[in-house]
Structures are given as structure tokens and as C-alpha cells.
Amino acid sequence: MAHLGMERRLSPHTVKSYGRDVDLLLALAQTTPLHELDSHHIRRFAAILRGRGLSARSLARILSAWRAFFQYLARDHGFGANPCFGVRSPRVKRALPQALSPDQAAKLLAFEARDPLALRDKAAFELFYSSGLRLAELAGLAVEDVNFTEGTVRVTGKGAKTRVVPVGRYALEALRAWLAVRDRFAGPRETALFLARTGARLSPRTIEARLKGWAARQAIAANVHPHVLRHSFASHLLQSSGDLRAVQEMLGHASISTTQVYTHLDFQHLAKVYDAAHPRAKKKKREGS
Numbered sequence: 001m002a003h004l005g006m007e008r009r010l011s012p013h014t015v016k017s018y019g020r021d022v023d024l025l026l027a028l029a030q031t032t033p034l035h036e037l038d039s040h041h042i043r044r045f046a047a048i049l050r051g052r053g054l055s056a057r058s059l060a061r062i063l064s065a066w067r068a069f070f071q072y073l074a075r076d077h078g079f080g081a082n083p084c085f086g087v088r089s090p091r092v093k094r095a096l097p098q099a100l101s102p103d104q105a106a107k108l109l110a111f112e113a114r115d116p117l118a119l120r121d122k123a124a125f126e127l128f129y130s131s132g133l134r135l136a137e138l139a140g141l142a143v144e145d146v147n148f149t150e151g152t153v154r155v156t157g158k159g160a161k162t163r164v165v166p167v168g169r170y171a172l173e174a175l176r177a178w179l180a181v182r183d184r185f186a187g188p189r190e191t192a193l194f195l196a197r198t199g200a201r202l203s204p205r206t207i208e209a210r211l212k213g214w215a216a217r218q219a220i221a222a223n224v225h226p227h228v229l230r231h232s233f234a235s236h237l238l239q240s241s242g243d244l245r246a247v248q249e250m251l252g253h254a255s256i257s258t259t260q261v262y263t264h265l266d267f268q269h270l271a272k273v274y275d276a277a278h279p280r281a282k283k284k285k286r287e288g289s
Helices: 002-007 012-029 039-051 056-077 102-108 116-131 135-139 169-182 204-217 226-241 244-251 261-277
Strands: 152-156 162-166
Touching: 002 012, 012 039, 012 056, 039 056, 102 226, 116 135, 116 152, 116 162, 116 169, 116 204, 116 226, 135 204, 135 226, 162 244, 204 226
Parallel strands: none
Antiparallel strands: 152 162
16 A cells, blocks of 8 residues: 555555455455465456446456556565456446536536635636546645646646646636635645635545535536536537647546547537438427428
8 A cells, every 4th residue: 555655656545445455355365375366266256246246347446456466566575477467357338427518517607706615616616627627636736836827737647747737717717816815714834725614725525515515506407526527628628629639638648548538428519419400310300290
């Protein structure tokens, strides 16, 4: 766990997830030493978990964690062949990410901020949608990460990789309004951009809860969580620009294949336009026709 957190710089949430998966491996192995496990054991463990009702997605994640664990043991503790090599993960059907429509996004962000905490929330949500940040990235921002002159924000993403992304006019205005009242909460040495009522850095869970609360007040029927705003940013930007590489850079994806899922969302949008406008599209028959 120290290796994952300190050397690979994974998030605390991811480290805990790896820990649970390794604990599961140890429980399944029982008295069999780790260095004696082979691919037959791993396949049997996977079959046991599948029989317990684990989804293909969960099982694929667990196998990935075990594979990484044995790679670590081989590198640092002299273990031999990785018993997870050759064990295929179950095929996971890739679901399209949920995204708000542009009108829904505008409605969500149209609330009037009448107190400092509402100003903070509006700044955070505008920044989510403006720049496509992950929840942990937004929660980890410092005041100095925002450059108002250049209209950018410096973000530390997965693997401690840093990127600079543009910030839109509405988000910059909301950030200025929040920073004008932030000192009411901040201690003398607090650098976090978004603060709780207590003056401590705003936690990811609180951000998530506040977003759900505002979505309910704004009568947004969709299940709104921080990743929905990130997906909405990517989908709307791709629909407008068609520049997949630019979207990849702004999202901080290591591989273009991860970003390509948004081309499917874009196709859905185009398909709706086609169905509504093309004379040969499949439309509902008019009454009496």
C-alpha cells in the first residue's frame, strides 16, 4: 500500500480498493503461500467470485489488481512468474457515460448564489463544466492554480501528472466572486481553493453531496454527480469542435482510446438530428397516412 500511495502516487481511494482486492486474494488462497500460486489457482478463484455473483466489471478490476500485486512482488521481493498472466479478464460491456444536455447544464448552473457557500458551490460547478475536471482534481486545487490573466487552471491528475486547461468566462467570474469572500473561512496558511464552513479543504464527498442538492433544487431529473459534468464538458466540446485530440488533452487521458467513447455520444446526437430532419429517416407515421 505504501508503494501504491508514495511511489505510484495513486489516490487514497484507489489504494484502499487495491488493498481490498489483495485481502480477497489472501482469503481465497487460505494456507497456500503466494509464491506457490499459479494460473490454475487464479482461474479457480475467479470462478469462485463469479459464482458469488460478482459482475464482469468487478472481476476484471480484481484481476487487474492481482496482476499488479504480483508484478510488485516480482520486482521487489524476488517472486517468479506472474500467475495472473494468461488469465483473461471477462469481457466488460462498455457503457456510454451519462451526460447532460446543454440546456440541462445551463439550467443546473443558473441558480442565484445568495450566500458565501452558494458562491463557492457555483464556482466549483462552473469550473467542473468549464474545464472537465475530475472530482479529486477539483478538490485538490490551490488558489495559486488559477491564472486569471491567462484564463487557465493548473491541474494535478492521475499519477501526479500536471496539465494546464482553459477556463471559460462564466467560471472565471464565479471564481472571482468566491475568492472575494473566501477569506471569511480561510486560516492564515490555508492554500486550498475551495473551503468548507470550518475553514478546512472541501472534501470530495461534500462536493458530491452539494452538487446533488443543487441539482434537486434546480429540478434536474438526471442523476447528477461530478463525473456527469466532466462527461457533459467532453461531449459538448466534441460536438462543437470535433477535435478529439484537444478533448483528450483537456481531460488528461493517457490514451486516445479512452476519449473515443465520446465519439459515440456525438454520434447519438447526430443520429437524433438525422432522424428529425432527413426526409428518408425513420419517423413516426403521421395520423391518417
